[in-house]
Amino acid sequence: MKASELRTGNLVKVQDKYIDKITLDTFATLKENPEHISVFEGVPLTKEWMEKLGFEILRPLGEEPPNLNTEAFMEESNLRFIMSIFKTWRLHPVMFNSDQALGFIIYGDCTHVHEMQNLMFALTGKELIIKELENEAG
Numbered sequence: 001m002k003a004s005e006l007r008t009g010n011l012v013k014v015q016d017k018y019i020d021k022i023t024l025d026t027f028a029t030l031k032e033n034p035e036h037i038s039v040f041e042g043v044p045l046t047k048e049w050m051e052k053l054g055f056e057i058l059r060p061l062g063e064e065p066p067n068l069n070t071e072a073f074m075e076e077s078n079l080r081f082i083m084s085i086f087k088t089w090r091l092h093p094v095m096f097n098s099d100q101a102l103g104f105i106i107y108g109d110c111t112h113v114h115e116m117q118n119l120m121f122a123l124t125g126k127e128l129i130i131k132e133l134e135n136e137a138g
Helices: 024-032 034-039 047-052 113-124
Strands: 012-014 017-019 040-042 071-074 079-083 089-091 094-097 102-105
Touching: 024 034, 034 040, 040 113, 047 071, 079 113
Parallel strands: none
Antiparallel strands: 012 017, 012 040, 071 079, 079 089, 094 102
């Protein structure tokens, strides 16, 4: 993990505990002691974490495997993510229409909770609310 991947409010794992909010103090500490970034780990972005972040899991109807065609949808943002065969979440292509252009947004894979938090903030301008925070990986 790089400090440049983090922003205030990101969820990361530190020594087997979750921190639900990276603070300005965290960044001050990292500026003074850049080697401390090594204690941070990304929280793997699983279906359970997608649900905790407010997404509805749409598929599959059966049990894993296979894990193909698993989708997560957030109604308020109208964004849909698809789980790839590599167990990463990819934003379903999104069409946008403005007065100046018609186009698509296509984004690479999210593998950790903080990446999804950052992407959703960039796309919607809103923070994801974590429904339940546990002291175990989801």
